[in-house]
Amino acid sequence: MDSFTDNALMLKVKSGDLDKLGHLFKRYGRSLYGFYFRFTRDPELSEDLVQDVFERVLKYRHTYRGDGKFITWLYHLARNVLVDYHKRAARLGIREDIGKKEEALPDTAALGEATEKEADLKLMELALDHLSEEKKELLLLTKFQGLKYKDIATIYNCSEANVKVKVFRAVQDLREAFRKIQAKGISI
Template identity: 50%
Template sequence: MHLDAISDNGLMLKVKNGDVDKLGLLFERYNKALFGFFYRMTQNAKTSEDLVQNVFLRILKYKHTFTGEGKFTTWMYHLARNISIDHHKKQSRMGYKDDLSQWENQLPEEVSTEDKMYQQEDIRMLNAALGRLSPEKREILILSRYQGLKYKEIGALMDCSEGAVKVRIHRALSDLKDIYKKLEKNQQL
């Protein structure tokens, strides 16, 4: 059987049983997704890289807790959430706030320079609005909209019902929309 065909759970069970080399395959499969999750939370590439490494260190440290009953990604994002929460608490204690660096915008070449400017400005304002949300609201939007997790998976991560996830996402989107409108209004002044 080709290793790419082995399920995530199968690979993690091999890691759990001592075949830690298989963690490299899981890293290859998920490091970019985790980086995206952390980058959207911190807006800092270096910090995001460090946090991704921390996830895989914790996977090794807590491999014995993986049962294989649920999806590997749910278990992995549970670890990632805990690392994100720890990071946020540490930064809050230190009085430090991550820099809001520019999002790199990969736009097709056919788009006019003027359209690119407007799109980049929209992305910048959305990024700024996202950064002003509480960490909990920002996290749930990132998990659902950017990481593509299903409400059921998010519910398992956050230890709440699927309905509660829907309500939290709705509230977070509503707050994001309000913040965006305020930023847009301030920009026009």
């Protein structure tokens, strides 16, 4: 089944061969989980959001045309799931607290012999939490999920140049947030 392209598998799902959805889940479930986990730091919620994405793949399979990359279509759905989650959370009065995320990060003793690189990664994750949702999402899609600017432009319905500018600004803001956190001397 690995010989089938993503588009071919999704076209089979669209035509009613729902067993093929499992293959797409195997290919992209972990990637989507990582995307959501970097946003939420909540394993159960991340799993739920991944399930929501694949429920939408099934529900909206009739809208898939197959003329673009499947991964672009998938992350468009994933983005919508995240937006809907935030709207629902705001409506229910659920608020994400950055302080809680800071407390959830292990202290120096818990890390034991963690390398400086691992500590910097934890600081980077904390710095990501200080960015706007759009900037955080752009960085996760480009730097962690490996999507191309062209694909993100399709997801955002804007030009590739616009995405490049937004990513550049997001990187600048991330760098500044990282420096501020380092300056505070937060123990990771």
